[in-house]
Amino acid sequence: MDVSAAAWWLTILGIIGLLLFDFVFHVRKSHVPTLREASIWSALYVGIALLFGAGVWIFGGAEPGAEYFAGYVTEKALSVDNLFVFLVILSSFKVPRADQQKALLFGIVFSLIARSGFILLGAALINTFSWAFYLFGLILLFTAGNLLKPESEESHAAGNLMVRLARRLLPSTATYDGDRMFTVQDGRRVMTPMLLVMIAIGGTDILFALDSIPAIFGLTQNVYLVFTATAFSLLGLRQLYFLIDDLLDRLIYLTYGLSIILFFIGVKLVLHALHENNVPFINGGRPVPVTEISTGLSLSMIIGVLLVTVIASMASAKGVAQNTVSAARRHAQEYLEVEHDPALRRELFAKLLTEEARLRKLPEKYRRSIREEERLMTLLRRVHEEHDRTRVR
Incomplete structure (x- = not known):
């Protein structure tokens, strides 16, 4: 599919326009997005991506259209998995919810x-x-295996390498000044933790690109489709975070699904490399007669695996327990250490009561393991004690 320079510039300007619109009309003024706001804008950005894909299918042909959708769905799924890391970073830095946008x-x-x-x-x-x-195929096969290993949250926390380096090179305050990146302290201009949060998120995403970019090149080698599928998967990610952050821990099988998808694309890349082979020490530098995986099969497989893993996650009792525990822990920490606005604290306490009620309804084997988590139990007791003191005042 040939793409003119004019189409490239229009696409780039359109993406920049969407980002500027997002900043001016939603992010510039700090606020906590409502569920309705997050739902509408998430649906709008997904709709734009799907309309763009329909345009590619109509004007570029069925094959480029299928390649775009396969790339977009894969990148979107990887982005959702990355949202969990963003959640860890924001929680680690104790960023007030209104300033997270x-x-x-x-x-x-x-x-x-x-x-x-x-x-x-x-x-x-x-x-x-x-x-x-x-090379790309081997990277994906290696990444697919690594996804099955449990990952420590500390690797994305407030003390990771990029943040430690930024703290050493740039003086920073210990407290936030709204959502400002810089403030004046003792007569000198210093950065706030907000800038460190951005550095942590941006730096971590460089690592994400090491699997997402080879993955999409395994589905299409058209640079325009690679760029647009990647860009549209990222647009709306902020709204999606606020829409599903209470469900992220529920998707307990998503990582397994992504591992299968990356392994599949890795095999597809290796087969393509063998088909186009000119490496001297493989088959004497001649192409190897292998069957390549079609784009249609790739798209069907990716969508099928994601549907199975998401449905299985949402139906899993273990997923319900894990998600409820994680949400209760996070909301308790926000109540005690992050939020100071009385209205937001009342909202957090109401959520916590709902989550505690859900915990009591879990099967006994899950309730028993939760009761053994002394840190969680202590955290919940502290919230109730603090709430009671606030009511007395």
Whole structure:
């Protein structure tokens, strides 16, 4: 599919326009998005992505259209998995909920810029070295295996390498000044933790790109489709975070589904590399007669695996228990350490009461393990004690 320079510029300007609109009309003024607001704008951004894909299908053909949708669905699924890491970072830095939007949007912008660079690099590698397909395939196979290993939350917390380096090079305050990135303290201009949050989110996303960019190049080598699928998967990610953050821990099988998808795409890349082979020590530098995986099969497999893993996660009693415990712990920490606005604290306490009621309804084996979590039990007692003291005042 040939894309003119005019189409490229219109696409880039359209994406920049959407980001500016998001900042001016939603993020510039700190607030906590309502469920209705997050739902409407999440649906709108998904709708824009789907309309764009329909346009590619109509004007570019069925094959490019299927490649775009396969790439978009894969990148969107990886982005949802990445939201859990964003949640860890925001919780670790104790970012007030009303100020989280700005950190997320700037992190997404940084991610889009960084991934655009990776896309150009990936395209250059593929055009110059045919063995790049082997490299990308091996990266995805390695990543698929790593996804099955439990990951420590500390690797994304407030003390990770990028943040420690930023703290050393730039003086920062210990407290927030709204959603400002810089403030004046003792007569000098210093950065606030908000800037550190953005650095942590942006820096972590560079690591995410190491699997997402090879994955989409495994589905299409058209740079325009790679760029647009990646960009549209990131647009609306901020709204999606506020829409499903209370359900993120519920998706307990999503990682397994992503592992299967990345393994599948890794095999697809290796098969394509064998089909186009000119590496001297493989088959004497001649192409290997192997069957390649079609785009239609790839799209069907990706959607099917995601549907199965999401449905299985939502129906799982273990997922319900894990999600309720995580939500209760997070809301208790926010009540005690982050939020000071009385209205927001009342809202958090109401959520906590609902979550405690859900915990009491869980099967005994889950309730028994929860009661053994002394830190969680202590946290919940502290919230009730603090709430009682506030009511007495």
